[in-house]
Amino acid sequence: MIQTWRIDTPVQTLVLASQESRLPTVVYWGQSLPLQENLAVLAAAAQRDITGGMLDGVPDLSVSPQAGDPFPGQPGMQLRDAKGKGLLPVFSLALDESADNSLCLTYKDAALGLSYVLEILAQADSDVLRLSCALQSHQPIFVDWLAAPVLPAPQQSEHMLEFSGRWCGEFQMNEVPWNSGARLRECRLGRTSHEHFPGVILPCRGATNSQGQAFGLHYGWSGGHRMLAEELPDGRRQLQFGHASQPDQALCQSVTTAPLFATFSACGLNGLGAAFQSHLRQHVLQFPDAARPRPVHYNCWEAVYFKHDLDTLKDIAQRAAALGAERFVLDDGWFKGRDDDTSSLGDWLVDRRKFPEGLTPLIDYVKSLGMSFGLWFEPEMVNPDSDLYRAHPDWALGRPEQLLGRQQMVLDLSQSAVCDYLFERISSLLSEYDIDYIKWDHNRVLPTPVAGQTEAVYGLLDALRSAHPSVEIESCASGGGRIDFGILQRTHRVWLSDSNDAIERFWMQRNAALFLPSEVTGSHVGPRLCHTSGRVMPIGFRAWVAASRHMGFEMDPRELTDDEARVLQDATDWYKANRDWLHQGHILRLDSDDAAVLGELQLARDGQRFVAFVGQITPSAQTLPRPIRLTGLAPDALYQIQLRNPDQAAAVSRGKVALKVGPLSLSGRALMELGLQLPIAFPATLWVIEGKKL
Template sequence: MIQSWRLDDSRQTLVLASQNGHLAEVVYWGPRLPDDEGLETLTMAHTLDVTGGMLDANPELSICPEATRTFSGQPGLVIRDALGRPYLPKFCFAHEEVSENGIVLTFADQAGTLTYRASFSIDQETHVIEASAEIESTRPMHLHWLAAPVFPAPQLSDAMIDFAGRWCGEFQMNRTPWSAGIRYRENRTGRTGHEHFPGLIVPCRGATNAIGHAYGFHYGWSGGHRMVAEELPDGRRQVQFGHATRIENEPATRFATATLYAVFSDDGLNGCAVAFQRHLRDRIVQFPDRARLRPVHYNCWEAVYFDHNLPELKEIASRAADLGAERFVLDDGWFGERDDDTRALSDWEVDPRKYPDGLTPLIDHVHDLGMTFGIWFEPEMINADSNVFRAHPDWALGGEDQILGRQQMALNMALPEVREFLFERIGQTLTDNDIDYIKWDHNRVLPMPDAAQTRGSYALLDRLRETFPEVEIESCASGGGRIDFGILRRTHRVWLSDSNDALERLKMQHNAALFLPMVVIGSHVGPRTCHTSGRMIDIRFRAWVAAQRHMGFEMDPRELTNEETGVLREVTNWWKANRKWLADADILRLDSSDPAVIAEQHLEQAGGQFVVFAGKAETSAQIAPRPLRLTRLSPDRHYRIELLNRADAPGLSRGDQAIKSSPLKLSGAYLMSHGLTLPWSFPETMWVVKGTLL
């Protein structure tokens, strides 16, 4: 007996099938199938032959592979009873719930102890499939591992792309060839982590940014994840995502995964990227006012650090506003006796030494300049040298002899009294002051992974959002240490990295665009000499790299020369004039024929205009620039092509290229097949090209 189900959008079909009442498996996922496709026949066609040395039939590669079905690969569930004994369920079909764009399948353990439920839904506009799984038990159980519904990986794929990183070096792409066995990634730091972003791209052979088939995955959970990409001896491949193993520290009768976001693309990696960008922006992030333009951001951290002085901060705010800033964020150092990073975390009361009249004089000054006011918190952390720790040492998570991080410990967010305390202190600050923005930091990994910690943080964020719905929240965790769709369901912006080095940012932003849209990625113009790399970078490059995302400044504006001030003001004004359409534009990674050039095309959803950012990361191997092919244009239409910053051409750019003197009229076919030839440039510079459909 075969039962089958399908989900479709305009470009993809997902087919699930169950044979003989067993757990369903994905028997097809790829380009849209005809409406009259025979799913029973398709399921039978999916069956593999057997040969010598094999079992008499192949165990199903189901949505939760079962060890009890003689499946020899990684199982989708590892669970133990209250005494710690392995429990091996055998699930059989119980019932279905089918809607227009969703399926919920329920399977019951033959012994009557466990119930497994898998949910799938497909978004007709963004093309993202959301999948999740849950287990219910008639008695408390210990969970070791539960995978979100398991997807097959394509056979016509030679390698997979996942993401690693470090502090000030996030979103580094790894390409790993498929081979027998598993690619195993696990983040056990207790937060999403610089080291292991919970995403995977599986391109099929020949796929590039702009062409070919590709499959994308993202696990939307902020507490550490596990990824298994396995090739079985018979050649089949599976992709599993779930919470990190062994992070449910208490027995329970219900466990659930976070949402696994999955997408098939028929136009390269960009198809995955655009789907994730749109889904995050339009379905997940809940902006207080979606129509509000993203304000130009100013953060005072790299200007003053802990040395808060009201007259100095007022002067800095005035200069930031003159440059075009529309939001001023007061960073770490405003509370308790916080003079460095060794003390006062959790003492969330205004420091009367630095602010004898409270924050009101600074906030009033910022408002008088036409800016809104934001403030820094690190709610989930505590210093031993703090009043709160001295009163409640039992609130700290982990042992007394734990290794500290940035001289701090984590608060136990699973404790209701901790969440209540934090809600009261943060809420009082927001009630007493006109604050519309929180930079929410998380500057150390946890002493031990614990899912209850993440759920507690989520609960606090949810309560604050409900009570203060107009306040936006930025997720920062030593920079990009907590970026995922789970945290972004509760926040509105991420700090991609603590590095303000424009060259490093160029690369990180480019890779992060596989998952994140412009509106949530903060990108700031840093100091002339970067504080984290020591590199000195020209203001033009710093400004244009910041203008690729949600633009801001994070330096002492008093260091700027008159020329630098003029450049920064000009780029900021350009960003303001274009930010409305850029907010909804698709960020498309371009296939650069020159490895030294990192380029992307921001295309208006309606297709009427675009901007190309072509950053020169290093010296090219050849002398003259190679043409840069654009993408997703109308081949039979013409575009007005204008080099916006042609005045930045250096003296060594001596040719008489037409693009350096006037706009060009070029067809979409030419721009996509031959490409746009830009002027020569030095490394660490950016060409910016505006295209308008004629």
């Protein structure tokens, strides 16, 4: 007997089938099927042949492949009883709770006392599927591995696009070809990490940013995680996501995976990005005031570092406000004894040497300038040279003789006393002072990838948000070390990278846009001489790269010339005038025919306007610029376009390029097929092309 289920969003269909009440298999995932499709026939058509040298049947590649079938690849769960003996469950359907846009199937193995619950929710407004599973046992058992519901990878895909990285170089996208065998990526660092973003893109043959079929997956978990991509000997492919294996494995009776977010696109990688951006915006983010425009930040870190002086900070705040800043964030260095990164983490008391009257004089001055006030914390960490560690060395996670990271250790948040202390310290400061924003940092990896630490962080953030619902929180982890949908359910902004090098930022922002919308992606105008790369870049490039996301400044404004201040104010004014529609629209990557040029287009939700940011990153190989083709426009509509910053053309640009002269009116098809001819530009130039539908 074949049982079938289907779940649809406007652009995709997922079909599951089960033989003899076994765990179901995904027999179809892709472009929407007709409503009259016979699912039983579809499932039968997906059955494979049998040949020599194999079993007399093809074991199911189910939502949790079972080793006991025997399945020829990596199983979706690995279980042991209390004595360490392996368990090989045989599940059978016990309960079917399905609706139009959701599915919940419960399977049981009565002999072993095990239950497996599969849940799938389709979000029609974002075209994203949310999948998770849970395992329950009557008796305590060891769960060595439990994958979120396993999905098949497309046969017409030649490679995967994975995301790796490093400090100041997050969201590097790598092509990994499909080959026979298993590829394992496991992050054992205890946080999402710079190195292993828990997501993958599966472009089908011929797909580009703007056309072709593609699939995308993201595991929404902020701790250690594992991704397994496997091509079986028979040619089938599977993708598994789950928590990282833990060295302190303990007996348990219940395990639940984090949600796996999955989507399909028939219009290239941009369809995936638009779906994930929409889903995060509509179903994950919880802003204290969703109607409030995203304020322009000023962060003092790269201006003063640990040298906090009230008069200097007031001077900088006044200059930042004049440039257009709307929120002043006091970074690391404000608390007791904190003069460098070697001491004092955990001692969350205002340093009376630097601030004799507390933070009130600075906050009052910042507010008098029309800005709100934010404060930096790194709550999960402790320095051995701190009052907290001297009083509670047992609060540190891991062995006392462990290797330190940035001169610090991690607090063990599984201890309730630790979370109680952190909640009291942070909450008291939020109650005493008018603080509307926390920059929540996390500057070292965990000594072991314990899932309980992540769950405790979630609990602490939830408690603080409940007690202080008007406060916004930024997730920072040496930059982009903790970015995922799990942490963003509890925070409101991510610090994409510690690099304020605008060239590095531009390609990182472009890659991250496959998952993140603009309003959560913090981007700051850094110093003229970048502190992390040593490069000097023009203010126009730095300002417009920041204005393309959630804008901020992080330089010493005292270094600006009058001309630089004018350029920065102009970009800031533009950001403020356009952020309402930018932060509701979609970021679409442009396909460039010039390897030296990167571009993206931000399209309003109603399609009535757009802005394209086109960056000349390095010198082009050819003499003249190649046309840049736009995307996402209505082919038959007419658009008026203009170059917002024609003055950025290189001194050697001598021709009468139309966009240098004034606005143009062209059809969407012409803009997407022929493209636009831009003036010659030196590297570190960002063109800003505005368009409106006529």
